[in-house]
Amino acid sequence: MAAWLLEARRLFHAECLSAPISETNGVPSIADVSNRRSREIASGIVARIGASSVHATKPAGQTAGSMFETATQNFVSSCFAQVRHLRPGTFITAKAQAIAQFDQYSHLEDLHALALGSKELRTLLGSDYLMKPDVVVLRQPEADATINQDRLLVDETVARRTSLREANGARATLHASISCKLTIRSDRVQNTRSEALNLVRNRKGRLPHIVAVTAEPLPSRIAAIALGTGDMDCVYHFALPELIETLTELQSDSLELVETMVEGQRLRDIADLPLDLVI
Numbered sequence: 001m002a003a004w005l006l007e008a009r010r011l012f013h014a015e016c017l018s019a020p021i022s023e024t025n026g027v028p029s030i031a032d033v034s035n036r037r038s039r040e041i042a043s044g045i046v047a048r049i050g051a052s053s054v055h056a057t058k059p060a061g062q063t064a065g066s067m068f069e070t071a072t073q074n075f076v077s078s079c080f081a082q083v084r085h086l087r088p089g090t091f092i093t094a095k096a097q098a099i100a101q102f103d104q105y106s107h108l109e110d111l112h113a114l115a116l117g118s119k120e121l122r123t124l125l126g127s128d129y130l131m132k133p134d135v136v137v138l139r140q141p142e143a144d145a146t147i148n149q150d151r152l153l154v155d156e157t158v159a160r161r162t163s164l165r166e167a168n169g170a171r172a173t174l175h176a177s178i179s180c181k182l183t184i185r186s187d188r189v190q191n192t193r194s195e196a197l198n199l200v201r202n203r204k205g206r207l208p209h210i211v212a213v214t215a216e217p218l219p220s221r222i223a224a225i226a227l228g229t230g231d232m233d234c235v236y237h238f239a240l241p242e243l244i245e246t247l248t249e250l251q252s253d254s255l256e257l258v259e260t261m262v263e264g265q266r267l268r269d270i271a272d273l274p275l276d277l278v279i
Helices: 004-018 036-053 061-080 107-116 119-125 186-201 219-226 240-249 254-263 270-278
Strands: 091-095 135-139 173-181 209-214 234-237 267-269
Touching (some): 004 061, 173 186, 219 254, 267 270
Parallel strands (some): 209 234, 234 267
Antiparallel strands (some): 091 135
């Protein structure tokens, strides 16, 4: 019997091929049509994950990106439902939620209110802190009845400030921020890194998981996000084994770069993501 996660991965690929990824004149939409190597790698990946189901109508640019976000959200949500025994709690996966609504970043609402009343402060602060990650995983606070289900752990006299207790008026905690990039272009790299740095710098409390998911075929462009100082936990490719197989078949020099990212724990497959988020 095949592992459940293998089937979930297959369904994720099927959703990608039926929506955000299309094919025109034999060239997958994730390829840079002006780059021969990009076209070859993209074609090899799509052939391995199910070329027969790829559709021929290319969605609008922004629409394709949104569809990839939805496919990623659906995959993470379905996987989290299967790992509750590893990570108990009430977790919700959603798209484009402002970080100021979460416990670690709720102070940004006050900051925004102050900025609205001061042109000088608005100029100083900018608007980078008003982020809406592509996909988020949030954890709801727990009722005291749940916390005390095995024994009396808390009451009205103790643990009055923890954000885990619903009784404290706590907001949901941002458990993970997932940046979804169907493809990677030079103008998008800095934006991804800036979002990650803002999540690190602006938090009060626990740092959420900060990851990126991409279907980019060119290893050099993946490396632009994956390598560096570790602004993000890790980058997850939507079909890493298929990428490696394609590079091996093409005898590409880029295979060494992918192996470096994998061995350096900077690049993993999409199937690794839900289990990594449990940690």
